[in-house]
Amino acid sequence: MFGRYLARGGRSLGAVAFLLAAIPVAGAQSFQSAAPYAVLLDSGSGAVLYEKAADELMVPASLAKIATALVAFQEIEQGKMTLDTEISISENAWRKGGGVSGGSTMFALVHSRVKLGDILQGLIVQSGNDAAIALAEAVSGDEANFAKLMTERVRALGLTKSVFRNATGMADPEQKVTARELARLSDHVIKTYPELYKIFGQREFTWNKIRQQNRNPLLAMDIGADGLKTGNVDDSGYGLVGSAVQKDQRLIVVVAGLKNARDRASEGRKLLEWGFRSFEQRQVFGAGETVGEASVYGGEKGRVALRARGPVNLLVPRGSSERLNARIVYRGPLQAPVEEGAQVARLLVTRGEVKTLDIPLYTAEAVKVGSLQQRALDALFEVSTGWIRKALGRS
Known part of the structure; x- marks a missing residue:
């Protein structure tokens, strides 16, 4: 009462x-996450159920691709592009983000043209750096200008700390985000673009005859998870932004700075399960x-x-x-x-x-x-x- x-x-x-x-x-507050950075957000009320170093700047790695996807979704919403718009895979996108790069890739062929719908699947499901760079070049001419656009777009959402310098999340000393702003960005994407958000929950994607699984470990757990991203570069540790729904309640979790993929998956799951179990709505x-x-x-x-x-x-x-x-x-x-x-x-x-x-x-x-x-x-x-x-x- x-x-x-x-x-x-x-x-x-x-x-x-x-x-x-x-x-x-x-004793709900007795919970402690092992993640150096963490946020658990209730989407319906906007309530933060748990936070740890939530406003400290950190390296996003591929979690930056959530902002990359946001710009693409906005381009579609504004009628500037459609899912059938063809995107050219430049030599730059292929060399920096394709199969020859050794990083996350959708294996798009150099000088080929790929529909935006497939680019988005390569970007989100496979975390393809080639998809991210090709999208950036199609929208803004080059990746640097696109990164400025990413920063402008999140500023318009009231996110004042995050700064982007590329579309991929590759290491850059000036590219930083906060766990709280990643949670708020994700909440905006989920609420504003529900149909396009479904790509984040897609379990696999095949391109150039190469089938790849979604890297989000929460999707394989029976906890109602339906999307968002993982990330990892040397400077960031292992990070995850995930969302799950149980009994019409959606929670968004951010964990970052962990030592390995196993800990990332474990901490993300623990926070979600704790949130669903430990709170009631009034x-x-x-x-x-x-x-x-x-x-x-x-x-x-x-x-x-x-x-x-x-x-x-x-x-x-x-x-x-x-x-x-x-x-x-x-x-x-x-x-x-x-x-x-x-x-x-x-x-x-x-x-x-x-x-x-x-x-x-x-x-x-x-x-x-x-x-x-x-x-x-x-x-x-x-x-x-x-x-x-x-x-x-x-x-």
Whole structure:
């Protein structure tokens, strides 16, 4: 049951702090991953269930190909390419990423033309470097410009730390990502391109009469896994981004920096199984319910209600006595006029040092500019927490 453990917060850079109830449920936080970098993300709520060095920069290796695929998916979405668009395999793509390179390859023939649908299978299923380079050249002329495009595209998703220098994930001292941003990138790909995402779950692909298995070990485990990528270069160790669905719940796991492929598979599986087993979902606010209020300066009303786009759900650990700390963050007071539906704040919830929820909040109504007398009275910043207290009092 959500109790009434609630504390009023004062003005601090526009943040209103309050405590969610201590929720009694089994030592979920005793879990520790052996991976140097790890994140477990619940796709439905956006909750981070586990993190370890999640915001530290690391070498992505072939995990970078998730961003390579994102650009291709966007090109298709924008009508610039289709799955039947033919991609030329240049000598550069063949030498750097083909069979003569000794790395991951789809074995495309030099100077041949390959349909984008097959290039994507070579890129995703076989992790082909030749496919990645050929795609980059087709979209941007060369790999360097394509890498700039990769970085721009992830920046547009709000991923501020990851930097790409090539389409393959080959070693480059300036190419770095974070585990958290890889999880968020993967979540975006899954939700935005569900049909194209299915390529990530394809078990095998044959090209040039060479049949290769998908390198993702989670796909062969009976845990509901349906895709994403592995990676490994000398500077990165062994990494994995995977996703699985059980009982309509999707989890996304990132592990990186491990010593071998066996540990990579084991840690990925452990985190997913722990996540499905150790958490339960609670709805804090229904769709359209007021989450809180923001102060408005100079308006005909002194406050405006805030709400999320849909229901606000939290995943909470079974058997834990931890408190969930939450705050509504915005730069305030807002200045009238205020439009209805404007994104003006965020709801942040943390469990210890783990950020479990971070969602935008929107104004529930418009607030017009008030009279001179009303504006003169707007001198005190104060936020009502009545709606939050009411929500936390529910069972």
